[in-house]
Amino acid sequence: MAQYMDVHHGMKGITADQLMAAHKADLAVEKGEGVHFERAWADPESGTVYCLSEAPSPEAVQRVHELAGHRADEVHPVPYSI
Template sequence: MTRFMDVHHGAHGVTEDQLRQAMKAEAELEQEEGVRFQHVWADPESGTVYCLTEGPSADAVQRVHERSGGFRPDEIHPVPLSL
């Protein structure tokens, strides 16, 4: 399984409740795509959201975001090395 960091822009004013709702919708699709969302960070002022995920591919991560109706990532980066 590969880890991915996806970056979402344009989420100005995002709230904790909105993030929780998006994560709940994504969690319902995780098993179907083999994706597991591990952590989410957000900066409501800049409108940037970061998600650390684990999954078989960036495409699988993208599909979960799209199918859930949540925040669509602008970038998805593999993270093959971490300490």
């Protein structure tokens, strides 16, 4: 399965608790799309959130985020990681 990094903009001021709640919302629905969200990062100053996942497609990643209530602004394949 491929890895994807998705990006959410406009989340200025996001707290650690809000990031955890959003991540848990993804985890609650990910299985139905064959996705697994591995990790999430947030910068509350810029309002940018990043999520790393394994998924069959970028569309599957987006469907999970939409079901969880926070559509990604960008979804990028991660062909290499070290």
